[in-house]
Amino acid sequence: MRDVTIVKRYAEALFEVAENRDIVEIVKAELHTAKQVAQNDAAFLRYLSEPKISLDKKKALIETSFAAGSIEIRNTLKLLLDAGRISSIPQVADVFQTLYDEKQGTAQATVYSVRALSEAEKKTVAATFAKKLDKKAVSIDNKIDPTLLGGLKVRIGNTIYDSSIKNQLTRIERNLVNVSK
Known part of the structure; x- marks a missing residue:
């Protein structure tokens, strides 16, 4: 239950930022891409979850992998990484989609x-x-x-x-x- 609440907070914060900057559609699409990467590229998540690799190297991978995306997505992924919740990308994307659907x-x-x-x-x-x-x-x-x-x-x-x-x-x-x- 606690994990669901935490994931929801990340999604709500990202949604609020995206709404304030009028980029909800862009962030939704980029978050969907991040979800696809997390679900389909096991090596990517394994690398980001590896304790022997420095946090700076992991953040550099996020920066290069999502360089074409918005700063909001990169920052959210880095926050998830800092909190040890990088594997929660799909759940954050799902909650974001739910928030988007409710708004629409x-x-x-x-x-x-x-x-x-x-x-x-x-x-x-x-x-x-x-x-x-x-x-x-x-x-x-x-x-x-x-x-x-x-x-x-x-x-x-x-x-x-x-x-x-x-x-x-x-x-x-x-x-x-x-x-x-």
Whole structure:
């Protein structure tokens, strides 16, 4: 719980700075890039986490790796490095995205389905959940999950809406067991 609160503070501080300087879109994109690097380049994080390497060398790597980016991103990464939380880059990016979405009146949804959804189906799901959540729009990230059998499972933030056939069968089974007792 404490880690979540700390990560949220970094994201909120960065968001506030970006808003004050009117560069929220730029910082969001750069933070997404930093998240991708942290998730896809294990050597990068290993280097930054190595206790035998001096802090100055690690900061120099951040400076050169993100030289094309904003000073706000480089400074945030250095702050995370100083605090021993450099592995929290993806979480900071996620919280920043949530703050951005709240400000824009939008939401991010991960939709799990047995097959890839068509654009029309994505639009229908997005419109349905935008209305349900009272949001301007919902952005859909479709993931294939063959274990669902059919239907959809939608995750928005920490909430999961499960209308999958697998879940419906589980509920029927539970009801039958409860009735037979």
